[in-house]
Amino acid sequence: MSSQTENPACTTTASQDANPSPHNFAVSTIVSLFSSSGQSGDWLKLFIVGGILELLRRCLMYIWKTLVNQFWITLALEEYNDSYSWMMVWLSQQPNWTQAKELSINSRSFGVGCRGLLVEGEAEDNSQQRIKFMPCIDCSASLWYRGHYIRISRSQVPDGPFYTKDVLTIKILARDHKIINQLLLDAKNVWKGVKEELVSIYSSNTKNEWRLITSRPKRPLSSIVLDVGIKEKILNDAKEFLNSKRWYTERGIPFRRGYLLYGAPGSGKTSIIHSLAGELGLDIYIISLSRTGLDDNALQELIADLPEKCIALMEDIDAAFHHSINRTSEKPEKKLITGDKEPGPTSNDTPKISLSGLLNALDGVGAQEGRLLFATTNRYETLDAALRRPGRMDLHVEFKLASKHQAGELFRRFYAPDDTAADLEDSDDGESDKDSGYCTPPKEKLVDVELPEEEKLLTPDRKESDLVQLVLGSEKFKELIPDREFSMAALQGYLMMHKGRPYDAIECAEAWVKEEGAKKGKVVEDTV
Numbered sequence: 078m079s080s081q082t083e084n085p086a087c088t089t090t091a092s093q094d095a096n097p098s099p100h101n102f103a104v105s106t107i108v109s110l111f112s113s114s115g116q117s118g119d120w121l122k123l124f125i126v127g128g129i130l131e132l133l134r135r136c137l138m139y140i141w142k143t144l145v146n147q148f149w150i151t152l153a154l155e156e157y158n159d160s161y162s163w164m165m166v167w168l169s170q171q172p173n174w175t176q177a178k179e180l181s182i183n184s185r186s187f188g189v190g191c192r193g194l195l196v197e198g199e200a201e202d203n204s205q206q207r208i209k210f211m212p213c214i215d216c217s218a219s220l221w222y223r224g225h226y227i228r229i230s231r232s233q234v235p236d237g238p239f240y241t242k243d244v245l246t247i248k249i250l251a252r253d254h255k256i257i258n259q260l261l262l263d264a265k266n267v268w269k270g271v272k273e274e275l276v277s278i279y280s281s282n283t284k285n286e287w288r289l290i291t292s293r294p295k296r297p298l299s300s301i302v303l304d305v306g307i308k309e310k311i312l313n314d315a316k317e318f319l320n321s322k323r324w325y326t327e328r329g330i331p332f333r334r335g336y337l338l339y340g341a342p343g344s345g346k347t348s349i350i351h352s353l354a355g356e357l358g359l360d361i362y363i364i365s366l367s368r369t370g371l372d373d374n375a376l377q378e379l380i381a382d383l384p385e386k387c388i389a390l391m392e393d394i395d396a397a398f399h400h401s402i403n404r405t406s407e408k409p410e411k412k413l414i415t416g417d418k419e420p421g422p423t424s425n426d427t428p429k430i431s432l433s434g435l436l437n438a439l440d441g442v443g444a445q446e447g448r449l450l451f452a453t454t455n456r457y458e459t460l461d462a463a464l465r466r467p468g469r470m471d472l473h474v475e476f477k478l479a480s481k482h483q484a485g486e487l488f489r490r491f492y493a494p495d496d497t498a499a500d501l502e503d504s505d506d507g508e509s510d511k512d513s514g515y516c517t518p519p520k521e522k523l524v525d526v527e528l529p530e531e532e533k534l535l536t537p538d539r540k541e542s543d544l545v546q547l548v549l550g551s552e553k554f555k556e557l558i559p560d561r562e563f564s565m566a567a568l569q570g571y572l573m574m575h576k577g578r579p580y581d582a583i584e585c586a587e588a589w590v591k592e593e594g595a596k597k598g599k600v601v602e603d604t605v
């Protein structure tokens with residue numbers, strides 16, 4: 078009986094041996110390796126000793142690192158963070174950095190138009206994008222800073238599923254954290270110094286984070302030609318607002334100010350905002366209401382994330398909505414509101430922003446204090462009254478087609494941009510303009526010089542830089558351009574055709590006006 082019961086087991090074992098599974102085979106191979114050689118003890122010892130040595134090595138490394146870290150302060154700066162840009166610009170200006178052995182080349186501006194190290198032999202010019210050196214990925218360089226030894230390394234870490242971002246790691250041989258503050262402060266000051274003549278422009282990405290997209294040279298306010306009084310009105314209002322935080326706090330009024338610039342396309346709405354940003358030393362944060370993925374919550378978050386003093390810019394506030402913006406209209410209006418612009422997104426990609434979402438974002442509890450909001454539109458009348466009301470849009474300024482005064486001034490500034498004779502202060506002479514309702518009539522003569530009759534003739538052989546001639550030329554140009562018929566952008570476009578040739582610009586103005594008039598008439602006929 079017993080032999081019978083043993084037999085099946087023997088059979089099973091035999092069949093297993095005949096077809097060993099891969100797992101069993103591996104195990105049996107290792108076991109046989111130890112046993113077959115007859116040195117299983119030695120193998121085991123080797124294995125254990127190796128393991129202990131590795132463990133010891135790791136422990137020692139850990140102790141060493143902990144000890145060393147006692148003497149180092151480590152700072153990690155991530156790309157897209159302002160401090161990363163400060164540090165990169167600071168680094169690019171360190172003289173001993175040039176001696177580093179491992180460098181990579183970069184043409185990014187870090188928000189300051191690249192005034193970093195020039196590539197040897199490159200002529201110093203004012204170009205925005207200049208190539209400069211930076212620490213290369215996964216290698217490090219060292220330098221001395223205020224008597225402290227610094228090691229700098231750059232690495233890349235994943236930023237979402239598809240992208241990577243740089244991390245700049247700075248190790249300072251020091252125990253006092255003050256040195257880090259000092260370094261950041263120095264780097265920020267270098268960056269600010271370089272950026273003094275620039276306005277930084279930020280935009281939000283699909284992750285709803287503010288990112289620096291570019292920095293532009295400041296545009297002098299004098300280069301914007303408006304009817305007298307408008308620039309001063311906006312500038313003074315903004316300055317007064319920025320200086321009256323206490324006044325607002327004491328009265329419990331939210332410390333925010335909204336400006337609605339509306340009117341003809343190409344009349345200078347965007348230009349003046351950029352100019353004001355430079356004048357007030359503020360950065361511009363563009364809020365694009367038609368951005369993919371922007372919904373009410375994201376908009377609220379974005380506005381709450383604005384820095385305390387900045388210009389938030391919503392361009393073409395009407396265009397974000399396919400239909401006119403009002404709380405009563407449920408469906409998009411089929412008929413487009415007249416305007417030179419294309420409508421906003423089509424019904425397929427209608428943004429997820431509702432008017433109430435926009436209103437809440439502008440003055441809800443989460444709305445940032447201290448910011449200046451500038452909104453522009455070509456279709457003022459289509460905006461909901463709730464959006465236009467004081468508290469949201471405190472100052473409404475209309476931008477009209479060019480007056481004769483503007484045409485003359487544009488001419489003068491176009492051909493003599495450095496002439497500052499007619500800056501803000503002297504442009505305000507107090508009287509109001511009949512046409513616009515907010516400006517003073519243009520001066521008869523900008524320079525009070527009595528010239529002999531023959532000298533007044535504008536001839537090609539006369540010097541173009543001659544201010545008197547330009548004044549006379551601008552007067553002539555003013556006469557030739559009809560009042561409130563062309564946008565400033567159109568006039569600028571015309572003058573661009575006669576760059577450096579003011580005489581031609583005057584000579585051809587009449588024909589151009591006729592031609593443009595005919596084109597307009599044709600467009601009107603075609604649309605009727």
Ligand SMILES: Nc1ncnc2c1ncn2[C@@H]1O[C@H](COP(=O)(O)OP(=O)(O)OP(=O)(O)O)[C@@H](O)[C@H]1O
Pocket residue numbers: 300301302303341342343344345346347348349453454455476565566567569
């Ligand atoms: N008042 C102005 N003074 C000087 N230049 C002007 C003026 N208006 C427009 N321009 C010039 O015309 C161009 C377009 O101006 P800008 O973008 O500021 O107009 P806009 O009113 O914002 O137009 P849109 O409503 O189409 O956005 C710019 O290059 C600018 O230099």
